[in-house]
Amino acid sequence: MQELVTDGWKPDSSLALPLHIQISNYIQAKIRSGAWPAGMRLAAQRDLARQLGVNRSTLVSALGQLTALGLIEGRRGGGTRVALSNDAHSNRAGNWNDYVEEGIHYPNLPTIQAINRLEFTKGLIRLGTGELSPELLPNETMKSILADLSRQSLPLSYEEPLGSLQLRTAISKELSNIGIHAAPSSILILSGALQGLQLIGQGLLPRGSTLLLEKPSYLYSIHSFQSVGVKLYGLPMDSEGLMTQGIEAEVHRTKASLLYTIPTYHNPTGILMTEERRHLLMNTTRALGLPILEDGAYQDLWLDNPPPPSLKAMDREGRVLHLGTLSKTVSPGLRIGWAVGPEPVIRRLADIKMQSDYGSSSLSQLLAAKWLEEGYHARHCEVLRMELRRRRDAVLDMLSTHFGHLASWNRPTGGFYIWLSLNKPLPLTKLFKAALEVGLLLNTGDLYNRSDARHLRLSYAYASLTELEIGIKRLAELVSSF
Amino acid sequence: MQELVTDGWKPDSSLALPLHIQISNYIQAKIRSGAWPAGMRLAAQRDLARQLGVNRSTLVSALGQLTALGLIEGRRGGGTRVALSNDAHSNRAGNWNDYVEEGIHYPNLPTIQAINRLEFTKGLIRLGTGELSPELLPNETMKSILADLSRQSLPLSYEEPLGSLQLRTAISKELSNIGIHAAPSSILILSGALQGLQLIGQGLLPRGSTLLLEKPSYLYSIHSFQSVGVKLYGLPMDSEGLMTQGIEAEVHRTKASLLYTIPTYHNPTGILMTEERRHLLMNTTRALGLPILEDGAYQDLWLDNPPPPSLKAMDREGRVLHLGTLSKTVSPGLRIGWAVGPEPVIRRLADIKMQSDYGSSSLSQLLAAKWLEEGYHARHCEVLRMELRRRRDAVLDMLSTHFGHLASWNRPTGGFYIWLSLNKPLPLTKLFKAALEVGLLLNTGDLYNRSDARHLRLSYAYASLTELEIGIKRLAELVSSF
Numbered sequence: 001m002q003e004l005v006t007d008g009w010k011p012d013s014s015l016a017l018p019l020h021i022q023i024s025n026y027i028q029a030k031i032r033s034g035a036w037p038a039g040m041r042l043a044a045q046r047d048l049a050r051q052l053g054v055n056r057s058t059l060v061s062a063l064g065q066l067t068a069l070g071l072i073e074g075r076r077g078g079g080t081r082v083a084l085s086n087d088a089h090s091n092r093a094g095n096w097n098d099y100v101e102e103g104i105h106y107p108n109l110p111t112i113q114a115i116n117r118l119e120f121t122k123g124l125i126r127l128g129t130g131e132l133s134p135e136l137l138p139n140e141t142m143k144s145i146l147a148d149l150s151r152q153s154l155p156l157s158y159e160e161p162l163g164s165l166q167l168r169t170a171i172s173k174e175l176s177n178i179g180i181h182a183a184p185s186s187i188l189i190l191s192g193a194l195q196g197l198q199l200i201g202q203g204l205l206p207r208g209s210t211l212l213l214e215k216p217s218y219l220y221s222i223h224s225f226q227s228v229g230v231k232l233y234g235l236p237m238d239s240e241g242l243m244t245q246g247i248e249a250e251v252h253r254t255k256a257s258l259l260y261t262i263p264t265y266h267n268p269t270g271i272l273m274t275e276e277r278r279h280l281l282m283n284t285t286r287a288l289g290l291p292i293l294e295d296g297a298y299q300d301l302w303l304d305n306p307p308p309p310s311l312k313a314m315d316r317e318g319r320v321l322h323l324g325t326l327s328k329t330v331s332p333g334l335r336i337g338w339a340v341g342p343e344p345v346i347r348r349l350a351d352i353k354m355q356s357d358y359g360s361s362s363l364s365q366l367l368a369a370k371w372l373e374e375g376y377h378a379r380h381c382e383v384l385r386m387e388l389r390r391r392r393d394a395v396l397d398m399l400s401t402h403f404g405h406l407a408s409w410n411r412p413t414g415g416f417y418i419w420l421s422l423n424k425p426l427p428l429t430k431l432f433k434a435a436l437e438v439g440l441l442l443n444t445g446d447l448y449n450r451s452d453a454r455h456l457r458l459s460y461a462y463a464s465l466t467e468l469e470i471g472i473k474r475l476a477e478l479v480s481s482f
Numbered sequence: 483m484q485e486l487v488t489d490g491w492k493p494d495s496s497l498a499l500p501l502h503i504q505i506s507n508y509i510q511a512k513i514r515s516g517a518w519p520a521g522m523r524l525a526a527q528r529d530l531a532r533q534l535g536v537n538r539s540t541l542v543s544a545l546g547q548l549t550a551l552g553l554i555e556g557r558r559g560g561g562t563r564v565a566l567s568n569d570a571h572s573n574r575a576g577n578w579n580d581y582v583e584e585g586i587h588y589p590n591l592p593t594i595q596a597i598n599r600l601e602f603t604k605g606l607i608r609l610g611t612g613e614l615s616p617e618l619l620p621n622e623t624m625k626s627i628l629a630d631l632s633r634q635s636l637p638l639s640y641e642e643p644l645g646s647l648q649l650r651t652a653i654s655k656e657l658s659n660i661g662i663h664a665a666p667s668s669i670l671i672l673s674g675a676l677q678g679l680q681l682i683g684q685g686l687l688p689r690g691s692t693l694l695l696e697k698p699s700y701l702y703s704i705h706s707f708q709s710v711g712v713k714l715y716g717l718p719m720d721s722e723g724l725m726t727q728g729i730e731a732e733v734h735r736t737k738a739s740l741l742y743t744i745p746t747y748h749n750p751t752g753i754l755m756t757e758e759r760r761h762l763l764m765n766t767t768r769a770l771g772l773p774i775l776e777d778g779a780y781q782d783l784w785l786d787n788p789p790p791p792s793l794k795a796m797d798r799e800g801r802v803l804h805l806g807t808l809s810k811t812v813s814p815g816l817r818i819g820w821a822v823g824p825e826p827v828i829r830r831l832a833d834i835k836m837q838s839d840y841g842s843s844s845l846s847q848l849l850a851a852k853w854l855e856e857g858y859h860a861r862h863c864e865v866l867r868m869e870l871r872r873r874r875d876a877v878l879d880m881l882s883t884h885f886g887h888l889a890s891w892n893r894p895t896g897g898f899y900i901w902l903s904l905n906k907p908l909p910l911t912k913l914f915k916a917a918l919e920v921g922l923l924l925n926t927g928d929l930y931n932r933s934d935a936r937h938l939r940l941s942y943a944y945a946s947l948t949e950l951e952i953g954i955k956r957l958a959e960l961v962s963s964f
């Protein structure tokens with residue numbers, strides 16, 4: 001939270017006004033307008049100087065002026081903050097700033113916050129990013145769908161609680177191709193699968209309940225459940241997926257009320273749960289009366305063979321709630337996902353969604369409906385699989401060349417990820433920072449399992465093959481040097 | 483939650499299969515697929531028969547068959563539910579259904595849930611709906627913007643945490659026209675202003691804190707704050723807006739940490755806070771160090787004269803957090819709103835937004851940016867004002883004709899609403915139901931103030947003038963008969 005966002009503003013050395021005065025004026029305006037409120041901490045001088053593109057000494061003289069004006073002051077414990085009592089805020093005005101560490105929702109993990117920002121920094125090679133490279137997104141097709149839409153009447157009003165019926169009908173049809181038979185009334189449109197996790201956390205689970213999940217898991221990197229007081233209990237995986245042996249004991253011990261799983265091309269490990277394991281999981285949990293939340297974010301992205309039936313396709317009791325999304329195959333920016341489940345549950349989630357955002361973008365919903373209805377999805381996925389296969393194979397080759405003596409890894413049969421297992425544990429936060437210094441953005445294993453110290457999530461979906469080649473080589477050098 | 487959603491399915495009397503068997507088969511499929519899980523309550527027979535378009539006796543014989551099959555059973559206390567132990571769910575499978583009444587987030591008020599659903603029922607006259615009539619939405623312009631977009635490269639990837647810089651820049655410029663000077667780094671893009679309320683509830687206020695607000699207020703009709711344990715304390719209004727006298731005592735008594743206000747064309751009363759009252763409010767709260775959440779949802783919708791400066795425009799301390807939206811002027815379906823405030827607060831909210839839905843639809847954001855950048859907004863608002871003025875005046879005439887002896891009301895100078903004050907208190911829930919029977923959908927005063935029994939929120943923005951004429955006449959008859 002203490003990072004300064006300078007909006008990309010930098011002092012202009014072609015002006016007559018000295019740089020330190022330009023900086024001082026800029027910061028004064030921020031403070032006098034209230035954009036930087038009393039008590040706000042400023043970033044460290046080193047970071048500030050870098051962001052403004054000036055020498056440390058220039059910055060120091062700007063800060064000196066601001067201190068003399070009484071606008072900023074030294075903090076106990078080091079650093080600088082906007083003065084609590086200054087010209088601009090001469091009275092004892094409380095301000096929102098006091099509240100930024102309040103609120104029941106946890107902040108993102110510091111590394112995740114950094115990643116979220118740094119992903120928009122040019123020049124970094126993103127070795128672990130969980131999205132398709134822009135060149136793999138169907139830009140041309142989307143443009144032609146937009147052109148079609150521009151000739152019809154648009155849905156500009158609020159949508160109904162479950163979301164556009166046209167889109168739900170299209171999803172219902174799409175799902176029936178993979179053995180999930182769900183009427184539109186069993187489907188809720190979401191602004192991405194993430195929103196589903198958030199709504200389920202808020203709407204279905206009592207405070208203090210326990211959720212079982214794979215360890216590592218994507219779910220550890222977000223706070224949808226922890227922020228509402230739900231405890232996570234991780235179960236081990238093997239190459240066939242979540243291991244079911246421990247489930248019964250854990251259900252009895254923790255009174256777990258739910259099991260979350262990513263059976264198909266798991267994030268972060270890339271593991272595909274085998275058909276046998278799926279049956280075992282369904283049987284074990286049926287006997288225990290344990291509902292399942294199945295996250296199918298990557299299920300369309302098989303590379304070698306189609307995956308076994310989804311858990312939802314095996315469910316006859318309404319015990320599985322299933323999440324899907326267009327983010328990983330088509331466009332994360334559309335923000336279109338869905339939940340499929342028993343109608344009373346879908347209606348409860350729809351009600352909370354109405355309270356959260358009154359539904360998803362009607363334009364995104366219409367575009368998504370056309371995308372599915374007109375068969376673009378199936379054709380696109382075919383091309384995509386070919387591209388991802390090529391990328392996967394190339395990255396596996398790069399790893400053999402550069403990481404043979406440093407790590408081991410799996411050969412994913414779908415999705416985006418290779419789970420790199422380092423031969424020896426490393427301080428991952430340090431590695432993350434050191435990598436950043438040499439232009440690499442990493443997704444370290446501790447994001448997906450707090451105590452992990454020897455994994456990296458690599459993605460062959462985002463960076464170009466040239467970048468991946470440079471990045472993996474550079475990463476191997478860095479890892480060797482640790 | 484117990485309402486049956488039949489997806490519009492009805493038995494087909496042209497088929498050879500008797501209606502009751504068609505119904506029984508339909509319900510069997512729902513139960514055997516798990517869409518209607520064990521324990522789910524069915525709607526009352528009367529409602530069910532109406533939804534299916536059959537006689538009560540036909541329904542009864544269908545339900546009889548299902549009972550004989552062991553698929554449904556009578557509930558203690560009346561009604562019917564899916565059998566807890568039946569062929570389909572023969573084991574002791576727990577299911578999600580057990581959870582629909584768990585979760586920390588409150589359900590919507592029953593009347594709001596009903597309204598949310600009924601708004602998509604054809605044929606009802608919606609007398610209180612808080613959105614523009616589809617004919618007032620800029621469909622043609624939006625189509626031509628889409629056509630333009632179909633010729634450029636689209637933003638299909640995840641957006642940065644604060645939202646699209648292009649849109650934030652356009653909003654920053656737009657806001658400067660009304661005296662709010664905010665850099666793009668002080669602006670967060672939201673999926674509608676409602677999402678802002680939700681994020682603020684989750685991210686800025688500690689459990690158990692108190693929020694002051696106008697009574698009545700839109701905020702009473704949603705649960706963004708109550709669901710996270712924040713208490714609401716309502717302050718009275720007069721024709722000049724929120725009355726400031728009580729604030730100091732309430733802040734001392736309740737340790738209130740925030741004041742929420744809709745100063746400009748208040749929902750539901752339509753009241754415009756005068757400039758003098760705004761100064762008074764800013765001064766009173768400054769002395770108390772009380773931050774303000776200003777909801778500017780309707781501020782572009784002045785009809786006679788532009789409103790006084792917004793509270794945010796008067797703020798130099800970063801004490802006001804301001805919400806805006808395109809929903810009330812342009813398109814609710816776009817789901818584009820914004821929060822403007824001190825940068826640390828905006829960043830905290832952005833972080834929670836990233837955890838909620840990874841940002842708003844990139845397509846909606848791009849469309850909104852073009853809409854603002856290219857000056858469509860200002861031109862559209864001008865036309866809109868003319869239309870709304872015409873509608874307001876017509877509805878005021880209708881009220882004089884039909885309600886002169888039954889109620890009093892204000893003459894709104896902007897926004898959508900007329901706050902109808904009935905001469906005598908009425909049981910509003912009963913009135914709501916009775917109105918529905920005669921084809922009218924009402925927004926009753928108790929939605930905005932639990933203890934209210936004599937107000938209705940009328941909107942001149944949604945229904946056509948013909949519908950309004952019929953509806954207001956019918957409503958007057960109904961009210962007289964109570």
Ligand SMILES: Cc1ncc(COP(=O)(O)O)c(C=O)c1O
Binds near residue numbers: 192
């Ligand atoms: C397993 C899994 N589920 C859900 C999501 C959320 O994706 P979205 O909200 O974009 O659909 C992701 C994205 O990283 C994911 O990896």
Ligand SMILES: Cc1ncc(COP(=O)(O)O)c(C=O)c1O
Binds near residue numbers: 612744807
């Ligand atoms: C006062 C007020 N604020 C916020 C909203 C939320 O609107 P949206 O989320 O569509 O921007 C509304 C809508 O009814 C409103 O009346």
